[in-house]
Amino acid sequence: MPVYRLEEGKIYFPMPDLAEPDGLLAVGGDLCVERLLLAYTNGIFPWYDDTQPIMWWSPKERYIIRPENIHISHSTKKFLKKHDVRITINRDFSDTMHRCRIKREFKEGTWITDDMEKAYKDLHDAGYATSVDSFIDGELAGGLYGVQIGRCFFGESMYTEIENGSKLALILFSTLLAKNDFLMIDCQFHTDHLESMGGETISAEEYLRLVRQGLENNMRP
Numbered sequence: 001m002p003v004y005r006l007e008e009g010k011i012y013f014p015m016p017d018l019a020e021p022d023g024l025l026a027v028g029g030d031l032c033v034e035r036l037l038l039a040y041t042n043g044i045f046p047w048y049d050d051t052q053p054i055m056w057w058s059p060k061e062r063y064i065i066r067p068e069n070i071h072i073s074h075s076t077k078k079f080l081k082k083h084d085v086r087i088t089i090n091r092d093f094s095d096t097m098h099r100c101r102i103k104r105e106f107k108e109g110t111w112i113t114d115d116m117e118k119a120y121k122d123l124h125d126a127g128y129a130t131s132v133d134s135f136i137d138g139e140l141a142g143g144l145y146g147v148q149i150g151r152c153f154f155g156e157s158m159y160t161e162i163e164n165g166s167k168l169a170l171i172l173f174s175t176l177l178a179k180n181d182f183l184m185i186d187c188q189f190h191t192d193h194l195e196s197m198g199g200e201t202i203s204a205e206e207y208l209r210l211v212r213q214g215l216e217n218n219m220r221p
Contacts, residue, residue, distance in 0.1 A: 003027055006056070011035050016043050016058035016204065023059035030054070031119035033126050040147050040154055041215060043208050045188065047111050062207040063199055064184040070174035071198040076167070086135050087172045093124040096131035096143045100157035112157060120156070123147060134169035141165030144173070146186075152214035153177060154186040170197065183214045 004014045006029030019025040025044060029035055031054065039045060039056060048055040072080075079085075097120060101112035123129035130153070133143035142165020147154040158166035174185065187194050190201060202210075 006054075011038055013038060013042060013044055013056065016208070019058040019060070021060070023057045024055060025058045026056040027053045029056070031115055033119075033122050033128070036119065036123055036147070037128060037149070040149055041211060043204060043211060045154065046116070047188075048113075049111050050113050058204070059188075060204050061201050062204060063187045063190045063194065063201055064207070064210075065174065065187060065194065065197065065199050066184055067174040067178035067182050069198040069200075070171055070178070071196065072171055073196075076164070076171065079164070080168075084135075084137050085141075085168050085172065087169055087176075088133050088135070090124075090131055091133045091143075093129065093131040093145065094121055096133055096159070097121070097145050097157075099143065099159040099161075100145060103159040120145070120147075132169050132173045134165050134172065136162055136165065136168070141168060143169050150214040150216070151180070151182045152184055152186065152211055153182060155188070167193075167197070183210045 003020060003024055004018075004026040006012070006026050008030045011034050014026060016025060031046065043062070044056050044058045046054055047057050094117070097112065097117055101117065120129050124131070128147055128149055129145065130148045131143060131145040134141045139162065141162040142158065142160040144155060144158040144166060146156045158170070160166045177185065187199055190199065
């Protein structure tokens with residue numbers, strides 16, 4: 001099956017079920033706000049590095065956390081009782097995203113390119129991307145960012161400055177999302193760490209059903 005090549009300026013995608021077995025659906029196009037919104041609302045996301053064209057993915061299985069099912073370990077509960085742990089929303093979106101980039105580049109390489117940083121800042125300015133930062137006893141500890149559309153949050157990346165900083169950000173943010181009736185946090189791919197926090201694998205069909213349900217009332221965050 002051919003991989004579709006997109007053109008800049010033409011905002012479209014092939015049907016997600018036409019993706020390759022590994023999830024690759026299309027290459028090319030651009031990262032404008034309109035295309036990114038079309039992608040996320042159809043279960044598609046960009047993932048590539050500086051040596052590649054823009055690559056768009058729609059995996060056959062998806063990994064999510066339902067906010068109400070976030071798992072908080074006994075040791076984490078003890079930590080939360082002993083320390084003042086708080087989160088801030090949209091403290092500085094660009095800084096949070098760049099910290100995610102730097103931390104990943106240092107360890108294992110990253111897909112967060114200059115173009116990605118600009119594109120997601122544009123999404124943030126349009127009201128569709130959110131950053132979260134955790135503070136432990138007043139000190140910046142970690143954080144994450146992602147795309148927020150309707151009652152779905154599509155997680156992109158995390159960073160840690162103090163041990164468990166990103167984990168605590170995810171836990172407290174999940175609690176906040178659960179209170180606001182969010183349906184899912186899209187984690188994109190399975191990791192043992194996310195599984196330990198309550199992650200689960202669902203089919204692409206179930207994933208798209210959740211996305212559609214999350215968009216029922218209003219696409220705006």
